[in-house]
């Protein structure tokens with residue numbers, strides 16, 4: 001105080017002061033009024049100036065201090081007098097500054113926020129308002145987010161201040177630095193999505209729905225749900241801001257359990273193309289299903305050969321027994337003839353074989369192999385005349401095929417197989433369910449019709465078969481079908497009444513076309529044996545059979561009958577049945593059948 005007064009006095013009264021330098025002397029009372037009057041105007045201003053911008057003078061004098069202080073601390077001192085403008089963040093740190101008047105203490109604490117130097121004085125004030133919104137986020141994020149959030153902040157901000165009213169003000173100044181400590185770990189998981197959303201297009205917003213938004217937003221589930229429904233990106237964007245990070249941390253912790261799928265959601269944006277995976281799962285399931293079927297299937301010849309194996313083995317075995325270490329003489333020839341007849345080859349064929357063998361080997365040693373080779377050659381000769389391809393005269397519209405045969409010989413099945421061949425060849429086929437005695441036969445034919453895409457003409461059970469055949473013929477003509485195949489009820493050849501009905505069918509068809517039916521196929525079950533000869537005889541006479549289909553050659557021990565039938569009736573054998581599948585109808589081959597039955601490789 002003494003010094004202070006000294007100056008004052010010296011300023012007003014130089015002479016007196018000099019004289020009273022002696023400090024020990026008592027001081028006269030001070031007349032403040034007089035002093036004030038004496039003070040120059042400049043002095044009066046000085047104090048005011050000091051009060052306000054004390055720092056300035058200092059700042060100006062110490063430029064280094066200013067940049068540091070600018071960010072937050074500087075405004076603090078000024079704001080105290082004027083709280084209104086600074087309710088924002090700055091006040092908090094400054095209050096800490098104990099010495100309001102003197103800037104000196106301030107610079108020290110402000111040196112810490114040194115990071116702020118990036119933004120000189122001018123930006124500082126602008127950032128101040130923003131900082132509150134994004135107090136904690138890392139310094140890097142703040143600048144990025146600041147621009148976008150500015151517009152929408154109003155909506156988001158309110159929720160935040162509520163939650164961290166306290167921390168916000170205080171932390172703001174330091175947060176930039178502090179956040180690195182706590183938020184870092186937590187933000188790491190969340191930030192990934194956040195950067196994408198804010199920067200991402202509005203369209204992207206809908207994809208990362210609840211999961212992404214909820215955590216970043218104020219963490220309020222209600223808010224999250226609202227925006228998710230494809231809310232405009234603008235609305236969504238704000239909540240995404242990391243400002244929340246500080247508060248979001250706890251929020252995320254809460255939500256995390258639910259949307260742990262959060263990690264997956266990130267890739268979900270790509271999930272759109274994920275639709276592809278749905279289509280990919282169905283196709284894969286369908287693949288493995290059918291692979292195994294066809295592989296093991298044997299060739300038709302192998303099936304026929306296997307089917308005739310029993311016949312062949314018995315025959316070849318017997319032949320071998322006849323010619324073991326024996327010369328060919330009359331006795332051996334007679335034994336061979338018996339073997340061949342028992343094999344259902346028929347007398348005619350048996351004689352052909354023995355005659356051929358005697359002509360070349362009589363009196364000589366003969367092996368069974370040589371005998372089987374001769375037999376195969378002779379059988380082939382017999383069958384060659386009947387092994388003919390089925391020819392359809394399509395000048396007839398339709399070409400009518402009547403299928404006859406004893407019960408269970410394979411009529412309906414053969415019709416289905418044949419229809420498949422014809423339709424595959426581009427011909428239009430119509431089927432007629434002439435077996436009106438058996439309901440199952442009608443249904444069976446309908447199934448074949450569906451499989452071969454051939455219309456089926458059918459009537460009620462027990463209906464007149466001849467009438468049905470007539471109607472079917474007309475329908476086929478109207479439809480312009482290439483081929484009409486008529487199924488008939490199986491019947492034993494000795495059933496006069498049923499045979500008369502079959503005869504009637506043929507007669508009725510002839511009314512529409514004198515040449516119809518153009519082809520009459522008889523199915524012959526190869527397992528039937530000698531009775532087959534009689535069956536062909538009767539059906540040929542009643543129905544005018546002009547072609548045969550030998551069925552079930554894939555499982556018979558009596559295939560020789562085919563040779564006997566061929567030799568006796570000389571009817572064409574168009575096909576042989578070697579199975580129950582649609583493609584188990586093979587053209588008849590004389591040489592292959594002959595070799596198979598004779599056991600010749």
Ligand SMILES: Nc1nc2c(ncn2[C@@H]2O[C@H](COP(=O)(O)OP(=O)(O)OP(=O)(O)O)[C@@H](O)[C@H]2O)c(=O)[nH]1
Pocket residue numbers: 405406407408409410411412413414435438441488489490491523551552553554555576577578579580584
């Ligand atoms: N293994 C084998 N089975 C056959 C073959 N052809 C037909 N079958 C079977 O023989 C059985 C009778 O066949 P169908 O077609 O119903 O005989 P169908 O002559 O129409 O019989 P009916 O209507 O009673 O006169 C069925 O189980 C057929 O699957 C063949 O070539 N091989």
